[in-house]
Amino acid sequence: xxxxxxxxxxxxxxxxxxxxxxxxxxxxxxxxxxxxxxxxxxxxxxxxxxxxxxxxxxxxxxxxxxxxxxxxxxxxxxxxxxxxxxxxxxxxxxxxxxxxxxxxxxxxxxxxxxxxxxxxxxxxxxxxxxxxxxxxxxxxxxxxxxxxxxxxxxxxxxxxxxxxxxxxxxxxxxxxxxxxxxxxxxxxxxxxxxxxxxxxxxxxxxxxxxxxxxxxxxxxxxxxxxxxxxxxxxxxxxxxxxxxxxxxxxxxxxxxxxxxxxxxxxxxxxxxxxxxxxxxxxxxxxxxxxxxxxxxxxxxxxxxxxxxxxxxxxxxxxxxxxxxxxxxxxxxxxxxxxxxxxxxxxxxxxxxxxxxxxxxxxxxxxxxxxxxxxxxxxxxxxxxxxxxxxxxxxxxxxxxxxxxxxxxxxxxxxxxxxxxxxxxxxxxxxxxxxxxxxxxxxxxxxxxxxxxxxxxxxxxxxxxxxxxxxxxxxxxxxxxxxxxxxxxxxxxxxxxxxxxxxxxxxxxxxxxxxxxxxxxxxxxxxxxxxxxxxxxxxxxxxxxxxxxxxxxxxxxxxxxxxxxxxxxxxxxxxxxxxxxxxxxxxxxxxxxxxxxxxxxxxxxxxxxxxxxxxxxxxxxxxxxxxxxxxxxxxxxxxxxxxxxxxxxxxxxxxxxxxxxxxxxxxxxxxxxxxxxxxxxxxxxxxxxxxxxxxxxxxxxxxxxxxxxxxxxxxxxxxxxxxxxxxxxxxxxxxxxxxxxxxxxxxxxxxxxxxxxxxxxxxxxxxxxxxx
Numbered sequence: 001x002x003x004x005x006x007x008x009x010x011x012x013x014x015x016x017x018x019x020x021x022x023x024x025x026x027x028x029x030x031x032x033x034x035x036x037x038x039x040x041x042x043x044x045x046x047x048x049x050x051x052x053x054x055x056x057x058x059x060x061x062x063x064x065x066x067x068x069x070x071x072x073x074x075x076x077x078x079x080x081x082x083x084x085x086x087x088x089x090x091x092x093x094x095x096x097x098x099x100x101x102x103x104x105x106x107x108x109x110x111x112x113x114x115x116x117x118x119x120x121x122x123x124x125x126x127x128x129x130x131x132x133x134x135x136x137x138x139x140x141x142x143x144x145x146x147x148x149x150x151x152x153x154x155x156x157x158x159x160x161x162x163x164x165x166x167x168x169x170x171x172x173x174x175x176x177x178x179x180x181x182x183x184x185x186x187x188x189x190x191x192x193x194x195x196x197x198x199x200x201x202x203x204x205x206x207x208x209x210x211x212x213x214x215x216x217x218x219x220x221x222x223x224x225x226x227x228x229x230x231x232x233x234x235x236x237x238x239x240x241x242x243x244x245x246x247x248x249x250x251x252x253x254x255x256x257x258x259x260x261x262x263x264x265x266x267x268x269x270x271x272x273x274x275x276x277x278x279x280x281x282x283x284x285x286x287x288x289x290x291x292x293x294x295x296x297x298x299x300x301x302x303x304x305x306x307x308x309x310x311x312x313x314x315x316x317x318x319x320x321x322x323x324x325x326x327x328x329x330x331x332x333x334x335x336x337x338x339x340x341x342x343x344x345x346x347x348x349x350x351x352x353x354x355x356x357x358x359x360x361x362x363x364x365x366x367x368x369x370x371x372x373x374x375x376x377x378x379x380x381x382x383x384x385x386x387x388x389x390x391x392x393x394x395x396x397x398x399x400x401x402x403x404x405x406x407x408x409x410x411x412x413x414x415x416x417x418x419x420x421x422x423x424x425x426x427x428x429x430x431x432x433x434x435x436x437x438x439x440x441x442x443x444x445x446x447x448x449x450x451x452x453x454x455x456x457x458x459x460x461x462x463x464x465x466x467x468x469x470x471x472x473x474x475x476x477x478x479x480x481x482x483x484x485x486x487x488x489x490x491x492x493x494x495x496x497x498x499x500x501x502x503x504x505x506x507x508x509x510x511x512x513x514x515x516x517x518x519x520x521x522x523x524x525x526x527x528x529x530x531x532x533x534x535x536x537x538x539x540x541x542x543x544x545x546x547x548x549x550x551x552x553x554x555x556x557x558x559x560x561x562x563x564x565x566x567x568x569x570x571x572x573x574x575x576x577x578x579x580x581x582x583x584x585x586x587x588x589x590x591x592x593x594x595x596x597x598x599x600x601x602x603x604x605x606x607x608x609x610x611x612x613x614x615x616x617x618x619x620x621x622x623x624x625x626x627x628x629x630x631x632x633x634x635x636x637x638x639x640x641x642x643x644x645x646x647x648x649x650x651x652x653x654x655x656x657x658x659x660x661x662x663x664x665x666x667x668x669x670x671x672x673x674x675x676x677x678x679x680x681x682x683x684x685x686x687x688x689x690x691x692x693x694x695x696x697x698x699x700x701x702x703x704x705x706x707x708x709x710x711x712x713x714x715x716x717x718x719x720x721x722x723x724x725x726x727x728x729x730x731x732x733x734x735x736x737x738x739x740x741x742x743x744x745x746x747x748x749x750x751x752x753x754x755x756x757x758x759x760x761x762x763x764x765x766x767x768x769x770x771x
Contacts, residue, residue: 007194007201009115010134010186012142020114023104023148023159025335027173028092028116029139029180030132036124038080043120043132046074047094048200049110052335054091054174055082059213065206065398065434066454068109070441072199074117075206083122090132091174092116093143095335097159101456104148106157107399107409109456111199115189139183143170146335151314157407160336161314166270166321171330207437208430211397213362219259222306222342226253237356244356246273252347255311256359257304260679261341261692263394263404264361269329271357274322275350278332282340283313284405284691285678293532297689303341304677311344313405322352329357337364339394339405339692341679366396371742372425374703374734381699384670388697391680392421395694399454400435403683403690409452412439412464414695416471417648421700423478427739432475433484439468440491447494451522460521462512463549465495466556473559476566478739480716485563492560499553500579507586508602509550514541523549525610526646529686538608538640540601547591547598551614554580554587558618566715584620596621597629600640608640609633609650616653627657634662643684644669644696651698655706660727663702670699703734708745710736713767722758723769740764 012026045053046064053060060082064073079090096114097104104110118134145167150156172178194201218238221231229237229244234254236242246252258264261284268278286309287298298312316334324330338361347354370389375382395401399410400418419432442453444460449468451461472488475481504510513523516535524536525548531537538546557580564573590602591611598611598620612633616626630653633639642650647666654660669685681696682688705711709724717740724732724747733746741761748755760766 005191006133006135006188007191008119008133008135009113009117009189009194009200010136010138010140011115011189012140013184013187014142015114019142021098021100021103023095023097025143025146026094026096026116027141027143027170028094028134028186029173029178029183030090030137031176032088032090032122032130032132034083034085034088034122034124034130036126036128038083039123039125041080041083041120041122042076042078043118044074044076045092046072046117046200046203047092048072048113048115049097049104049108050095050335051116052093053077054093055079056084056089056176057174058082061210063206063210065208066108066438067199067204068438068441068454069111069199070202071204072111072202073206074203075210087176089174089176089178092118093335104159106407106456107454109199109454113189113194113200115200116186117200117203134186135188136185138186139180140186141170141180141183143167145170157409160334161316162334163317164332165319166323166330166332168321168323171321171323172328207434208398209367211364212367213265213364215360216258216262216264216363217360218256218343220257222255222257222304224254226251228252238359240358240360243271243358246276246347246349246354246356248349248351248353250349252345254345255306256343256345258341258343258361260390261339261394262361262363263337263339263365263397264363265333265337266343266359266361267331267333268318268359269324269331269357270320271324271326271329271355272322272352273320273349273354274352276320276322276352276354277348277350278318278320279346280316280318281311281313281344281346282315282338283311283342283344284339285341286310287312293687295687295689297687300676300688302676303691311342313340320354324357326357341691364397365393366398366431368393368396368422368426369428370425371737372700372704372735374708374732374736376703376707376732377730378728380671380674381667381703383674384667384699385703387670387673387679388681388699389425391692392418392425392694392697392700394680394692396422396431399438400431400694402452403693405692406690409455410435410438411452412449412467412471413451413461413645414693416467416474417701418694418697419471420474421697423474424701424704425737427478427737429475429479432471436468436471436475436484436488439471440488443491443494447498448521449491449495461524462498462521463523463525463552465498466552469495469556469559469563473563476563476715477712478717480718482567485567489563489567492563496553496556496560496576499549499556503583504545506590506602507582508547508590509545509553509583511541511545512549513537527643527684527687528608528640530640532687538600538606538610540599540604540606544601544604546601547587547611548600548614550583550587550591551598551611551618551620554583554618554620555614557583580618584618587620596625597632609642610640610646613642613646613650613653616656617649623657626653627659630654630657630659634659634665643686644681644693644698645684648695648698648701651702651706655725660706660725664728670696703732704736707732708734708736708747709769710738710743710745719765719767720760721767721769722756722760724754724756726754
C-alpha cells in the first residue's frame with residue numbers, strides 16, 4: 001500500500017531525546033559504481049533543517065531556502081557535471097535545530113520530523129538506472145565533534161557559532177576512499193509518517209536562485225599582537241605564498257583584514273598540531289572603550305583604527321585533531337557563513353608543533369546583478385553609492401536581512417526599502433516575491449503580520465504591517481502583476497481591519513502597542529537618539545496613542561485604494577479613501593499643536609520630524625503648512641530627527657515639498673560613515689549596533705529614481721515618467737535598469753533651466769513631468 005512505502009525521507013536511527021535538545025549535525029553517504037556513459041543525472045534534495053551537498057568531495061550546494069510550518073522547499077540539482085567513471089560518493093551534511101526556537105536559529109523553521117529528503121536517479125546512455133533516493137542503502141553518522149553555542153546569553157537569534165574538535169574518525173568522509181562500514185544504515189520514514197499536508201512533507205520547488213560563492217583572500221594584516229612571525233610573513237601566508245609553522249606550547253595572536261564587510265564561508269587548513277586550540281573572533285569594526293545608550297553599545301569612531309580601538313564580536317573555537325598532512329590537510333569550515341570585516345586569530349599550540357597551511361573564504365550572497373549606473377556633480381556621492389551597494393548585497397541571502405551579523409531576519413520595514421533599492425539597480429523581483437509570500441504567511445488571527453519573517457518567534461510591530469501594503473504597491477508599479485495583487489489583497493484587508501477595530505471614538509488609532517518587551521506589541525518607529533530609552537518609540541506612547549500609527553494607517557489606506565483601482569474595484573477603492581479622510585480629519589482635530597505641527601501623541605506637546613514627514617506624505621496637512629513644518633524641523637534640531645531608517649520617507653517629503661536641496665545636509669550622515677572608514681551603512685547614527693543595515697542603502701533609490709527621475713508612471717512600467725529633481729546638484733547622468741529595459745538620462749542646469757536628454761526602449765511612452 002502507498003502509505004507504507006518509503007517517503008524518500010530518512011534519518012539517523014540512533015537519534016535520541018538528548019539529541020533533540022541541541023543543534024546537531026548528521027552525515028549521510030551513498031556510493032554508486034558507474035560503469036557506463038551517463039545520459040542524465042539529477043536529484044531533488046531538502047532537509048530539516050539545513051543541508052550541504054557534496055559529490056566526490058566537492059561542495060555542490062546548500063539549502064533548502066527558508067520555509068515555515070506551512071510550506072517547505074526542495075532544490076533540484078543537475079549533478080551530472082560532478083560524476084566520474086567508477087565509484088562516486090554523494091555526501092550530505094545535515095544540521096538539525098531543536099524545535100524550541102530559543103535553542104536554535106530564529107529564522108529557520110523546523111518541524112517534528114528531523115530528516116534528509118533525496119529523490120532522483122542517474123540514467124546511462126544504454127538505459128541503465130541508478131537510484132539516488134534516500135532509503136536504507138544510505139549510511140549515516142552523528143557528528144559529535146561540533147557544539148553550537150549561543151552568541152549572547154540575553155538575545156541569541158542565530159546560534160551558528162561553534163566549539164569544534166577535529167575528529168580523525170570523520171577525516172575524508174566525503175570521498176570514495178573513506179570506510180563507512182561502521183556507520184548506521186539510514187532509517188527511512190514511510191509515507192504515513194510524512195504528511196504531505198504540512199511541513200516538511202508539503203514540498204515546493206525553490207523560488208529563488210542559489211546563493212553565489214566566490215573564492216576570496218584576506219586583503220591584509222591589521223595587527224600582529226603576538227607572533228613569532230612578522231607582518232610580512234603573515235601577509236605572504238594569506239596570499240598563499242607560504243605556510244606558517246608554530247612550535248609546541250606557543251601563542252599567536254594576529255588580526256586580519258578582509259578589506260570590507262563580508263559574508264563568507266571561512267576555511268582553514270592545518271597539518272599536525274594535535275591539541276592546538278584555534279579561536280576565530282569575527283568583528284565588524286574596531287570599537288573604543290566605553291558604551292553608549294541603554295543597550296550598552298560600544299563606542300565607535302574610526303572603524304579601522306586598530307591603534308586606539310579593539311575588536312569585539314563572536315567566536316568559533318577549533319581544537320586541532322592533528323591528523324592533517326601537507327598532501328591531505330585537516331580542514332575546519334564552520335557550517336554557516338560568517339559576517340566579518342576583521343578576524344582575530346588566536347592560536348595556542350599543544351605539545352606538538354602546528355602548521356597553518358592556508359586560510360581563505362568564499363564570499364556568498366544572493367546573486368544581485370547591479371546594472372544601474374549614475375554619476376553626479378557631487379563626487380562624494382560615488383563613495384556613498386559604493387558603501388550602499390555593498391550594504392544591500394550583504395543583506396540579501398535567502399531572504400532580505402536587517403543585518404547579517406546579529407540577526408539575519410527579514411524585517412518588513414527594512415525589506416520594503418531594500419526591495420525598492422533592488423528594483424532600482426537591477427529590476428530583479430525574485431527575492432521580493434518570496435518576501436511578500438513569506439510575510440503573507442505570517443499573518444495572525446488579528447490581521448497583523450509578524451514584524452520579521454520567517455521567524456519561529458512571535459514579534460509584532462503594528463506599523464510594520466503597513467509597510468507590507470507599500471511593498472505590494474511598489475510591485476504593482478514596477479511589474480503590474482494583477483494575479484500577485486489579487487493574492488495579497490485579502491491580507492491587506494485584514495491588516496486594515498485591525499487598525500479600523502482599534503480606532504478611538506474620536507477617530508484616530510488608539511494605543512495599540514508600547515515599548516519593546518513591556519507590551520504585547522512594540523510601537524517602534526525609528527532609532528532616534530531621543531527615543532532610545534523608549535526602545536525606538538516616541539515617549540508619548542508610554543501612556544497613550546502615538547500619532548505616527550494613525551498616519552501609517554492613513555498611508556496604508558491610501559495605497560490600498562490605488563491597488564483596488566488597479567484591480568478595477570472602484571467601490572472598494574472609494575471605501576479605503578473615505579476611511580483615510582476620516583482618520584486624517586481626526587488627526588487634524590486632535591493631534592495638531594498650537595504651532596500647527598502634528599504632535600507625537602494626541603494632546604501631547606512633543607514633536608518629531610517623523611510626524612511632519614508623514615503629514616506631508618499623507619496630505620494630512622496642506623502643502624504650505626506641511627512645507628513650513630518640515631522646514632522648521634530641518635532648521636531647528638530640537639525636534640527629534642529622522643535617522644538612517646527613516647531618511648527614505650524624509651527624502652520623499654523633501655521631494656514633495658520642493659525642499660530636496662536639503663538632502664545635501666542629510667547626506668552628511670553617510671559622508672561621516674565614509675570618513676569613519678565604514679564599508680557598509682550603519683543601523684543608526686546614535687544606535688550603531690549593526691555596521692551593516694539594509695535600510696541605509698538609500699542612495700541606490702535616490703540617484704536613479706529622483707536625481708535622474710526615472711520612475712514608473714503607470715503600473716507595470718509600460719509608461720515611464722522622467723522627471724529629474726536637481727536638489728543641490730548641477731548635473732547628473734546615467735543608465736537605469738528597469739523591468740522594460742535600460743533608460744539613459746542626462747541633465748544639466750543651464751541658466752536656471754534643467755536641460756534633459758534621454759533614451760528609452762521602443763514602445764515605452766514617456767509621460768511629462770508633473771507640474
